[in-house]
Amino acid sequence: MMKYIKGAMLLVLTLAAFSAYADGIGKIKTISGQVAIERGGKIITPAVGDSVYQTDKIITGKDGSVGMLFDDDSRISAGPNSVLALDKFAFDSNTNDGSFDVSMKKGTLSVISGKLTQKTPGALKVKTPAAILAVRGTEFSVKVDEPEAGQEAKP
């Protein structure tokens, strides 16, 4: 009997360790209007307090906005009609080393960088269709118009 209990406890501990490993890279702190996350091919409707994960794609509707707080204290938010992907997040909470890559297809984005750029200026990068923005510190915003809108204006 004792053996089984020990086995069960070990399993619980393993699961706990695993779930800690699979923990998100940050949490959603603000949501308004329509917000969706594309994760592993599925579309999820997130709620305030939910975790976000590396490779998540965040999509907002025409009245939607969302704000996230990441493990290094970086804060990123998106306004309406936005599509952004959390490509890569690596953060060592002991040394503050790592890097954070976000890419943005369209919409608006505001960033307040955290411990990653405090340690390594430029460690947070936002990729747009035309450029890479390396944030040395700390607050900035980006707006990317839809490619269609850009073409429309051309003769």
Add this chain to the structure above:
Amino acid sequence: MSRLSKALVLLLVSIGITGCAGYSSVVNSFAPAKQPSEVQIAAYQPKDTAGKSPFCEEPPKPLPPAVTEVYMVMPEEGGKVGTVDVIFKDGKNAVLHGDYSAMSLAGEEQKPFVGNQAQMRELFGSAVDALPKPPITATLYFLLGKDELTAESKAEAENIYRSFVERQAPEILIVGHTDTVGPAKRNQTLSLKRAEKVRKSLIKLGVPAASIQISGKGEHELLVKTPDNTKEPKNRRVDINVR
């Protein structure tokens, strides 16, 4: 004569005298006092028809490409200055440095400019408003060997706790510590009791219990390094981190 009819007469006269160009300049003078920003000009010019009279045939001009991207450094608090390096796909690069330092991109043209609060609101307002609040850290101090706050910390505690209650979806981490007076084992227990004390106060104020995590570090993480059995008020503390 009212102001409007004066303006209309002026408009008609000006069309009579100068034709289309005059018309558009007068129309432009009706525009609100606020000058449109460079971004607006670049972004909206192609769609702008306000300056054209239906009677004037204008030769079709090639339209400038629309603004497709805008970057802006936001104003920083506490004398900090923001900096962003911009590296374009064609290899060109730029540095945006200082409050409202910005750049717009229209076709191949990269145009640096210095924005302002109104432009920032117009371009990025809803994203800026969606930014979460920054994490808060606070430290409360305790009486020697007890899980009771010092008079000073007691006075501060309420205000600190209240700022936590307003948070949406808070994650609160409470870590208790002691100084090196007494056996390490007893200090371990005491540090946890101190953290627990803060936890209870927060729950009483309406913070959801599930959002609070506590731990006790005993005398292992001294704020002020001391030898064993040393009274140090700064080490008798609870660190609180709210995200």
